[in-house]
Amino acid sequence: MTARRIAAAAFMTACLALPAHAQNAPSTCHAIAEGIPKAQHASFSGQAPALLAALGREEVKITYAHHSTYVIESPAGVTIATDYSGYAGPLVPRVVTMNNAHSTHYTNVPDPGIETVLRGWNPDGGPARHQVTVDDTYIRNVPTDTRGYGGDIADGNSIFVFEIAGLCIGHLGHLHHLLTNEDFAELGRLDVVMVPVDGSWTLSQEGMAETVARLQSRIVLPMHRFAGPIERFLQRLPDFAVERRAERSLIVSMRSLPERPTIVVLDGV
Template sequence: MKIVTDPYDPEVGYKLPKISTKILTVSHDHFDHNYIRGLNSYQQLIFGDTGSFSNAGIKIKGYASWHDNEKGNLRGPNTIYTYEINKIKICHLGDLGHELSPEDVKAIGKVDVLMIPVGGFFTINSEEVMNTIKEINPKIVVPMHYGTEESRPVFEDTLAPVEDFTSKIQQQGWKIEKGGLLTLTKEKLNKLKDKTVFVLDYK
């Protein structure tokens, strides 16, 4: 089973591989997250929708949020998605622009893997990132939406590099790992001793 979330327009500086997927989710309608025509095919599209969905045993829930801290007045709505697969729960925050309320955190529930934007400017800032991780309390964090050499021609220096985030969270005792593929099982998660940040290769 394959899930794709927030496919990006190649104009952001990265080549989008030609792939097919069973499920496609889009957190918000911006060009760097909504390039659905870049996929070969998909069977189910969840485009900013909230509520509960299921497909082949995978449970998906969408939660309303905002792309900014002014209730969408600056950048519009954003949808947080959780995916439950083989007893593992993954939370993708999209381009979250504000801290979550206690009610939001309670609704999302226990999370194993948190995908969170860490580059700031368009999304939550550095302090809000750390607070959000603390509130959700995942075992693994996958940072996203940060600045790279490839993205600089489009976003210039608005997005902070991932190293700003990893150096800060490492000081709080988190282990940093890097690689092109993160493979998980519930058994592996249960045996995980250190809270871990996994930085995925983007090339």
């Protein structure tokens, strides 16, 4: 078993339940990325839940909706729609994240049934900062710049990180520049990452491949493709395996992560 999985397994056996919408919860991804045993830094409140080893209790479902919207479902049933522009399928998600590059990445009138709306930009200026826990899901963000119709927008994008069932899942949003060492440090470990591959409105395919290669996520989920061929992006990552699936959903857990970094192209992408 790799050091990554040993550290994650230690967290899963030690974790305690968090109250909904708790602020400033410790980050599993940061702790493991820094090589610090998570159990030594846990400061959760609440009662210890059953271990996640029960069938399905450690699994996360990720479904491609459209454009750059994925729907993530946690073991406790928390549903999250990324880059939500008003539609994420037939069900209303409990949580949505948004970026303000274009109207395909946000909406000013989210469904009133959505419990938590997280904007990747700060309407009052400066970077957005989110640290939110909803049941078994911890969500945080790393601000970056973005590109809009009028030019570059400082702090207009956020990379959202969803920490669920020991997994660290990232969504790069409308990233259009290379990340700094500080950005990578703030992101920490990402087991699964959703990346825009259009190569024009967002980061170039060469730059995106460089970013993905440095992240070394076990699963890479392309998005924001438009009509361009995806092969050019895939060819820039020759050390990654490629899986093309006929379904729109993927079920993943710490135990099912592939040993080799793998680009998974879901139906509809």
